[in-house]
Amino acid sequence: MQLELDRPTPIGKRGFLLLVLIELLVLVMVLTLSPRVLLPPIAFAVGIPLLFILPMYPYILFFFLILTTALDVTGIVMPNISFFGTSTPLTGFHLVLGATLIFGIANFFYKKRTLFPRIELTLPVILYLSVVAISVGYSPNKGEAIVQFLRLLALALLSFLTVFLVENRKEVTFVVASFVLCATAIAALGIFQTLNQQYFLPATFVQAVGASVPRATGTFHNPNTFATFLMVAIVLCVSLLLGIKVSWRRLVILLAIIITLLGGLITTFSRANWLATLMAVFFISVFTRRFKLFMTILLVAVCIIASISLISPNFAQLVLGRFTSIFATFSKFGSDAAVSSTSRVQFIKAAWSMFLSHPLLGIGTRGFPVLFEKYRPIDFPIWLPVRECHTLPATILAELGIVGFSIYLWFVFVVLRAGVKAFKSMDDSYLKALSVGFLSTFIGFQVSMFFTADITNNYFWFMIGMLFAVREIGMRSQSSENRA
Structure with a gap:
C-alpha cells in the first residue's frame, strides 16, 4: 500500500507553463547578455542557496578544490599580486580553500562538534x-x-580539514568520483592536444623542463604537474579494480577510464610520473596480493603504446626512448x-x-x-x-x-x-x-x-x-x- 505522502504530486498545467517560461528566460539571457552582465545574477542565484547548504555539507567544496587545482593557470583570478616582495597569483583554489575553512568551522558550530580525531600526523x-x-x-x-611556508601551512591545514570533514562512505565516494571524473576529462584534453598538435605551452618552455618535443599539459602550466594529477587518478582506479568486485558494466567503465588516463599520462612525456605510476600500481598489487592483475595492467599499457605505434611510429618511438632514458x-x-x-x-x-x-x-x-x-x-x-x-x-x-x-x-x-x-x-x-x-x-x-x-x-x-x-x-x- 502506498501512503498519500509517498505519491508524487502532479506539477499541473500552470506549474509546467511557469517552468517553461523560466527556462526560456534563462535561455534568452544566455544568448543575449554579455558574461559580465550574467555573472552577478548567476552568482547571486547560486551563492545564496550555497550559504545555507555548505555549513551542513561542507564536503561539497572538495569538488571545487579538485576542479580549481586541475584548472591550474586557467583558474588564475589575479595573475600578479605583490606578496612579501614576490609576485604570486591569486587562484580559484585559494578562494575555495578559504571558503572550505570558513564553512568547515561553521559546520563544527552547526553540529556542536568539540571532539576531533587524534592523528599521529600532527606532531x-x-x-x-x-x-x-x-x-x-x-x-x-x-x-x-x-x-x-604559508603554502605549506595552508596545505597542511587542508589535510586536517579533509580528515575532519569527510566523515562517511558517501562523502568518500563523492571526493573520489570528483577526482576521477576531472582527471579523465583533462586526460582526454591532453590526448586531443597531442592528436591535433595544439599544445597549451610554447615549445621553448617544454624544452626547458626537459622535453625534446612539445608535451601535452591539459589545463596545467607544467606537464609534470599534469602527469602527477593523472598518476593519482590512475592509482585510485586501479586500487578499486584490484580491491573490489564489480559488475561487468562497471568493470568496462572502469577499464575505459583507466585507458583514457593512461593515454593522457603518456602524452605528458613525464618520466617521473610514468615511473611513479608504475611503482604505485606495483605496490597495490603487493598489498592486495593480485600480482597477475598487475601484469594485466602492464599488458594494457603495452597495448596502448602498440596502438599508438600503428598510428604514429615516430610518437611511439619517442615514448619508448623517453622511458628507457630513465635507466640511462x-x-x-x-x-x-x-x-x-x-x-x-x-x-x-x-x-x-x-x-x-x-x-x-x-x-x-x-x-x-x-x-x-x-x-x-x-x-x-x-x-x-x-x-x-x-x-x-x-x-x-x-x-x-x-x-x-x-x-x-x-x-x-x-x-x-x-x-x-x-x-x-x-x-x-x-x-x-x-x-x-x-x-x-x-x-x-x-x-x-x-x-x-x-x-x-x-x-x-x-x-x-x-x-x-x-x-x-x-x-x-x-x-x-x-x-x-
Whole structure:
C-alpha cells in the first residue's frame, strides 16, 4: 500500500507553463547578455542557496578544490599580486580553500562538534613547519621563503580539514568520483592536444623542463604537474579494480577510464610520473596480493603504446626512448642529448655541497636557487635557464639540513605506518581498497618528487588527508559493528 505522502504530486498545467517560461528566460539571457552582465545574477542565484547548504555539507567544496587545482593557470583570478616582495597569483583554489575553512568551522558550530580525531600526523607536521618557519629567518631568499611556508601551512591545514570533514562512505565516494571524473576529462584534453598538435605551452618552455618535443599539459602550466594529477587518478582506479568486485558494466567503465588516463599520462612525456605510476600500481598489487592483475595492467599499457605505434611510429618511438632514458641517467651523464638527466644529477651535487657547508639547519627555505651559482659544478651547462633542484630529498638536505631531513623522514614513516595498519585492519572491502589506493598514491608521490621536488602539490596533501579520513571512517564503522 502506498501512503498519500509517498505519491508524487502532479506539477499541473500552470506549474509546467511557469517552468517553461523560466527556462526560456534563462535561455534568452544566455544568448543575449554579455558574461559580465550574467555573472552577478548567476552568482547571486547560486551563492545564496550555497550559504545555507555548505555549513551542513561542507564536503561539497572538495569538488571545487579538485576542479580549481586541475584548472591550474586557467583558474588564475589575479595573475600578479605583490606578496612579501614576490609576485604570486591569486587562484580559484585559494578562494575555495578559504571558503572550505570558513564553512568547515561553521559546520563544527552547526553540529556542536568539540571532539576531533587524534592523528599521529600532527606532531611531525608541526615540527616540519616549525623548521621551515625558523629557516625563513636565515634564508637568502626571504620573500619566497615566507610564501613557501604559508603554502605549506595552508596545505597542511587542508589535510586536517579533509580528515575532519569527510566523515562517511558517501562523502568518500563523492571526493573520489570528483577526482576521477576531472582527471579523465583533462586526460582526454591532453590526448586531443597531442592528436591535433595544439599544445597549451610554447615549445621553448617544454624544452626547458626537459622535453625534446612539445608535451601535452591539459589545463596545467607544467606537464609534470599534469602527469602527477593523472598518476593519482590512475592509482585510485586501479586500487578499486584490484580491491573490489564489480559488475561487468562497471568493470568496462572502469577499464575505459583507466585507458583514457593512461593515454593522457603518456602524452605528458613525464618520466617521473610514468615511473611513479608504475611503482604505485606495483605496490597495490603487493598489498592486495593480485600480482597477475598487475601484469594485466602492464599488458594494457603495452597495448596502448602498440596502438599508438600503428598510428604514429615516430610518437611511439619517442615514448619508448623517453622511458628507457630513465635507466640511462648515469651512462649518458654529460651527453648533450641528455641535458635534463645531466642537470638533475648536477643539481643533486650542488645540494650536497650546500649540505656539507650547512649540515645542521641548511641554507634556508628557497635558498637553493639563490646560492646555486656559488655551489654550481664546474661542468654544469650554464646556458640552461633552470636553477631549481628537482630532487626533494636533496632540496630538503640543502635547505633544512639534517634536522629538517630527519623530520621529513619521520613524517613519511608515520604516513606509511598509518596506511599499512589501516588497510590491514579493515573489513570493509571498499574502504580497504581505497586505503590501499591512497597509501600507494603517497608512495607514488615520493617517487615523483624524487624528480620534481613538488612538495607543495595540492593533491599530495589532499591525498594524505583522505588516507587518514578513510582510516577514521573504517575505525568508526568497525567500532559500531563490535558494539552491535
